[in-house]
Amino acid sequence: MKNNFRKWTDVYKFTLHQSVSKKGFQVVSILVALVLIAGIVIISVFTAKPDKIDDEQFPIEKVYVLDQSGFEETDYSSYLQRIDDQRFKHINFESVANLSSEQVIEKYAKEFNNSIVVIVSVSGDRYEMEGVIKEGSPVSEWNVEILLQMMSEAFNINKMTQVGLTPEKLTMIMTPIVTSYSEVGQDTSFFAIMMKTIAPMLFGLVLYFLLLFHGMTISKEVSTEKTSKLVETLITTVHPYALITGKVLAISSVAVIQFLSWIIAGIAGLYGGNALARSIYPEYESSVVTIIEMFRDTMGETALSIPAIILAFIIFSVGFLFYCVLAGLAGCMVSRPEDAASTQSLYQFPIIISWLTCYLSSALGRENIIEVARYVPFTAPFSTPIDLIVGNIGLISGLISALILILFSIGTIVLSARIYKGMILYSGQKVNFKTIINTIKG
Numbered sequence: 001m002k003n004n005f006r007k008w009t010d011v012y013k014f015t016l017h018q019s020v021s022k023k024g025f026q027v028v029s030i031l032v033a034l035v036l037i038a039g040i041v042i043i044s045v046f047t048a049k050p051d052k053i054d055d056e057q058f059p060i061e062k063v064y065v066l067d068q069s070g071f072e073e074t075d076y077s078s079y080l081q082r083i084d085d086q087r088f089k090h091i092n093f094e095s096v097a098n099l100s101s102e103q104v105i106e107k108y109a110k111e112f113n114n115s116i117v118v119i120v121s122v123s124g125d126r127y128e129m130e131g132v133i134k135e136g137s138p139v140s141e142w143n144v145e146i147l148l149q150m151m152s153e154a155f156n157i158n159k160m161t162q163v164g165l166t167p168e169k170l171t172m173i174m175t176p177i178v179t180s181y182s183e184v185g186q187d188t189s190f191f192a193i194m195m196k197t198i199a200p201m202l203f204g205l206v207l208y209f210l211l212l213f214h215g216m217t218i219s220k221e222v223s224t225e226k227t228s229k230l231v232e233t234l235i236t237t238v239h240p241y242a243l244i245t246g247k248v249l250a251i252s253s254v255a256v257i258q259f260l261s262w263i264i265a266g267i268a269g270l271y272g273g274n275a276l277a278r279s280i281y282p283e284y285e286s287s288v289v290t291i292i293e294m295f296r297d298t299m300g301e302t303a304l305s306i307p308a309i310i311l312a313f314i315i316f317s318v319g320f321l322f323y324c325v326l327a328g329l330a331g332c333m334v335s336r337p338e339d340a341a342s343t344q345s346l347y348q349f350p351i352i353i354s355w356l357t358c359y360l361s362s363a364l365g366r367e368n369i370i371e372v373a374r375y376v377p378f379t380a381p382f383s384t385p386i387d388l389i390v391g392n393i394g395l396i397s398g399l400i401s402a403l404i405l406i407l408f409s410i411g412t413i414v415l416s417a418r419i420y421k422g423m424i425l426y427s428g429q430k431v432n433f434k435t436i437i438n439t440i441k442g
Helices: 008-020 023-048 076-082 101-109 141-162 167-174 190-226 230-234 240-280 287-298 306-332 337-343 345-364 367-373 380-390 395-423 433-441
Strands: 062-067 092-096 115-123 126-132
Touching: 008 023, 008 240, 023 240, 062 101, 076 092, 076 141, 101 115, 115 141, 126 141, 190 240, 190 306, 190 345, 190 380, 240 306, 240 395, 306 345, 306 380, 306 395, 345 367, 345 380, 367 380, 380 395
Parallel strands: 062 092, 062 115
Antiparallel strands: 115 126
16 A cells, blocks of 8 residues: 555645646735735724714704703713713703793704704603704704713713712612523623634635635546546556545645635734734724634633644644545546536535535534534534634544544545546546446455
8 A cells, every 4th residue: 555655745746836836826826815915904994093073973062951850950061071972072061940941942043053952851750851953953853862862861870869879879770781691611701602603604604615616626637637648648657546645635735725825814914904003093903803812711711722723724624635535536436528527516515515514503503413513524624623713612522523534534535546546547438336336346
């Protein structure tokens, strides 16, 4: 067996050089990387720019308040100055007393157009806050609704303060309640739950398209070479085992290198854009960078750890190789050029079924299916790498999944090489299942 795989490195180097030196590959790889870097940097700089708040965006300048609630007057100006909303900083509040609603409205009608009247009254067992604007005023109903919402919060705080609540009790009352559920040992962070659900789905989708594209390339390369006269010359110097192994490994390496370069470009653009944006706007902090930094605190011990990332990359690479070997196996079974399309289903169907299994299981929250999928060679490449990175599984589980996938991939390589050897000169005739079985048996 050792002699059979001799010179596979020569085939690997030659195929790798041929693939990488193609102008199409170089243009696409470099162009996508540059677009990722430039796009992320531009987005970071533009999103870092603080919003300009001017009076035209929120035109209310003065508010006449008629409080008929029976409580002491609320200091709306102080409350709106304390909250982090620049739209209300310029508004001047003036309290109106000893006047009826009609009198206040009549007085307001003679004032500047950017003013409104707010009337606080008691209606049965509830309090009402009404905003009045002048016809033709630049102040819109939407502006008034936003302001009234803030004023009602200030009124409620003032109301509870006057009934004897201390600031501590008032803070407790105003603190919202967040509801959630979890199992024992499960992370209750909403952010962590979302990432652990969405990240596997996105990763599986990207891997799905990569496998379809590069698998088709491998199948075409193997079938074209096998059905041409070139193969007769090749097998006189290189064993079929070495030929199929070197070719599949080379094209798989090209795909992994290309994908890894895009990941590095995206990370460089993210941190480079964050650094550039902070140099222009010192107070800016990228939300994506902040999320990444929160991973370890919210996603588990292995989340974004160096061992987890290395192991995830190994599983991704081996899983990618496994499907590329399947694509090569499909190419081995082609005896006539016109049969190439029909044999591609040999690797396309497993990709589609495995991706849908992992994708839908993550979307529907079927943990029992996902746990099994991590140890099945067909589905492991779609789930295990990202589960390691986000902390869904530990390193021991990742090692077991990687070991199963590596052993299964080696077996598939040997099987493909055996079929390739047995059928390498079997051309021009239609291949059936019996022929393949006889080839495997030797």
